[in-house]
Amino acid sequence: MLFAVDGRFLNMNPYARLLCFVAIALPAFPQHQGDTPPPLVWDKLKGTCPASLDWSGLRGNSVVVSIEDDPVLPESIPAWNALIGKFKGEPVVFLEVVSGPDFVLDQALQKKTYDGCILVDRARRNLENFSLPYPRNLIVDRFGEIAGYSSSADESMIRALLHGEGDPRITATPPTPKPYDPTFGFDAAPSYEVHIARADARGPRSLGQIADSRYVARNQPLKLIIADLWDTPFARIVFPDNLDNASYDVSAYVPVENREVVLDLVRQALETKFGLHIEKNVQDQRVYVLTAGPTISAQIQASREGEDIMTGADIALSLEGVLDAPVIDKTGWTGRYNYTASSSVSGSEAAFEIARQLGFELTAASQPIEMLVVRKIY
Numbered sequence: 001m002l003f004a005v006d007g008r009f010l011n012m013n014p015y016a017r018l019l020c021f022v023a024i025a026l027p028a029f030p031q032h033q034g035d036t037p038p039p040l041v042w043d044k045l046k047g048t049c050p051a052s053l054d055w056s057g058l059r060g061n062s063v064v065v066s067i068e069d070d071p072v073l074p075e076s077i078p079a080w081n082a083l084i085g086k087f088k089g090e091p092v093v094f095l096e097v098v099s100g101p102d103f104v105l106d107q108a109l110q111k112k113t114y115d116g117c118i119l120v121d122r123a124r125r126n127l128e129n130f131s132l133p134y135p136r137n138l139i140v141d142r143f144g145e146i147a148g149y150s151s152s153a154d155e156s157m158i159r160a161l162l163h164g165e166g167d168p169r170i171t172a173t174p175p176t177p178k179p180y181d182p183t184f185g186f187d188a189a190p191s192y193e194v195h196i197a198r199a200d201a202r203g204p205r206s207l208g209q210i211a212d213s214r215y216v217a218r219n220q221p222l223k224l225i226i227a228d229l230w231d232t233p234f235a236r237i238v239f240p241d242n243l244d245n246a247s248y249d250v251s252a253y254v255p256v257e258n259r260e261v262v263l264d265l266v267r268q269a270l271e272t273k274f275g276l277h278i279e280k281n282v283q284d285q286r287v288y289v290l291t292a293g294p295t296i297s298a299q300i301q302a303s304r305e306g307e308d309i310m311t312g313a314d315i316a317l318s319l320e321g322v323l324d325a326p327v328i329d330k331t332g333w334t335g336r337y338n339y340t341a342s343s344s345v346s347g348s349e350a351a352f353e354i355a356r357q358l359g360f361e362l363t364a365a366s367q368p369i370e371m372l373v374v375r376k377i378y
Contacts, residue, residue: 031130031131031146031173031174032146032172032173033145033146033147033148033172033173034145034146035145035146036055036144036145036146037055037130037138037140037144037145037146038129038130039054039055039129040053040065040095040097040119040126041119041121041125041126041129042097042119042120042121042126043120043121043122043123044102044119044120045117045118045119045120046105046106046109046114046117046118046120047096047109047114047115047116047117047118048114048115048116048117049117049118050093050117053095053117053119055140055144056144058093058140058144059142059143059144060091060142061091061092061093061142062091062092062093062139062140062141062142062147062158062161062162063092063093063094063095063139063140064092064093064094064095064137064138064139064153064158065095065097065126065130065137065138065139065140066094066095066096066097066136066137066153067097067121067126067127067130067132067136067137067138068096068097068098068099068100068136069099069100069124069127069136070100071098071100071101071104071105071338072096072098072100072104072105072108072109072118073104073108074107074108074111074112074342076108077108077109077111077112077113077114078112080094080096080114080115080116081112081114081115081116083153083154083155084115084116085115086155087155087158090162091142091162092158092162093117094116094117095116095117095118095119096114096116096117096118096119097118097119097121097126097127098118098119098120098121099120099121099122099123099124099127101303101304101338102120103301103303103338103340104338104339104340105118105120107299107340108340111342130174131174132149132174136151137149137150137151137152137153139153139158139161139170141161147161147170148161148170148171148172149170149171149172149173149174150167150169150170150171151169152169157169157170193252193253194250194251194252194265194266194269194270195249195250195251195252196248196249196250196269196270196273197248197249198246198247198248198249199218199219199220199246199247199248199249200219201219201247203218203219203249204218204219205218205219205220206218206219207220207224207225207228208228209259209262209263212257212258212259212262213253213254213255213256213257213258213262214251214252214253214254214262215229215250215251215252215262215263215266216250216251217248217249217250217251218249219247219248219249220247220248220250221245221246221247221248222243222244222245222246222247222248222274223237223239223243223245225248225250225270226239226270226278226372226374229263229266229267229270230267230278230372232372233317233320233321234321234324235320235321235323235324235325235326235327236320236326236369236370236371236372237371237372237373237374238283238371238372238373238374239374240374240375240376242376243274243374243376244274250266250270252265252266252269274376275376275377275378276374276375276376276377277374277375277377278372278373278374278375279372279373280370280371280372280373281370281371281373282368282369282370282371283368283369283371283373284366284367284368285325285326285366285367285368285369285371286325286364286365286366287325287326287327287328287364287365287366287367287369288319288323288325288326288327288328288351288362288363288364288365289327289328289330289362289363289364289365290312290315290316290319290327290328290329290330290331290355290360290361290362291330291331291360291361291363292312292331292332292333292359292360292361293359293360293361295359296359297339297357297358297359299339299340299341299357299358300337300338300339300358300359301337301338301339302335302336302337302338303336303337303338311333311334311335311336311337312329312331312332312333312334313329315329315331315333315337315339315358315360316328316329316331319351319354319355319362322347322348322350322351322354323348323351323362324348326369327362328365328367328369331360339358341354341357341358342354342357
């Protein structure tokens with residue numbers, strides 16, 4: 001997301017004069033504070049954009065650029081607008097760069113108008129050109145030079161820049177990924193060894209396999225680690241009543257580029273550490289069956305190339321998290337889709353409302369399905 005003391009965000013349609021212009025991407029190169037940033041690149045513009053998005057045309061403004069990978073949701077727009085509103089009449093421009101599907105973005109903008117400018121960059125070219133692994137925010141000063149990088153952009157940080165003051169959250173170069181916690185992390189862990197330790201509740205959180213040779217869970221409940229390692233949603237797991245409910249740090253490094261080898265190693269270590277036996281069994285369960293209605297909702301759209309989001313099975317899985325019960329996909333939908341839906345109620349009623357909005361039906365049933373069964377054996 002790009003900010004130039006002038007804000008913007010989702011669901012808008014007015015295009016700027018240069019809407020059809022696509023800047024030529026330069027090769028990615030290391031950038032530092034004081035460098036001239038590479039040109040902005042986009043497929044489409046949405047919202048209220050400056051007449052020119054060339055850095056020379058933006059000179060005189062402080063520009064905040066935020067680059068987002070995830071689809072834009074309606075809940076994000078009020079926060080974007082609130083930040084923009086704090087700089088009305090001041091030389092600040094906010095530029096959001098998003099790579100999510102147009103359909104989801106447009107649906108969000110129908111619910112809430114965004115006061116700033118959005119650059120749609122489906123191929124994520126800006127992310128590469130700006131050399132931004134994380135964080136994804138770049139600040140350009142009034143002279144068209146990089147002022148620094150930040151993981152977030154709030155009012156106090158932007159005002160510090162406007163007054164030429166420093167801020168500890170701003171770095172001079174794009175940060176590089178750091179090794180995991182040295183106590184339990186990659187550098188400390190010998191090959192083929194898994195480290196499991198009780199977590200500090202105040203520490204940062206992360207979860208998942210970050211490379212084919214490495215696995216990390218930081219400050220995560222044991223149940224969530226199990227669900228991740230066995231790639232199974234909570235609604236399809238049977239946990240014992242006496243399972244440890246504390247949070248843990250888990251790290252593993254195996255010098256073999258093989259995802260399953262790493263996961264199997266961590267699974268075995270987890271079972272041994274906590275005295276568990278975990279296996280998949282077919283059991284009779286109360287479930288919900290998801291079927292397609294007679295008409296297709298306007299809130300669902302077939303995805304275009306590069307916008308593959310969800311199949312019917314994926315939609316069923318997303319409803320499982322709301323119902324806390326298995327949802328069986330009987331829609332017959334095998335294509336890839338974008339969709340948007342919201343609910344004014346909570347709990348299981350929300351799942352039924354969302355299904356109705358999308359033109360689906362949920363029906364309670366009982367049938368044998370595969371469940372992940374966790375047993376405490378010692």
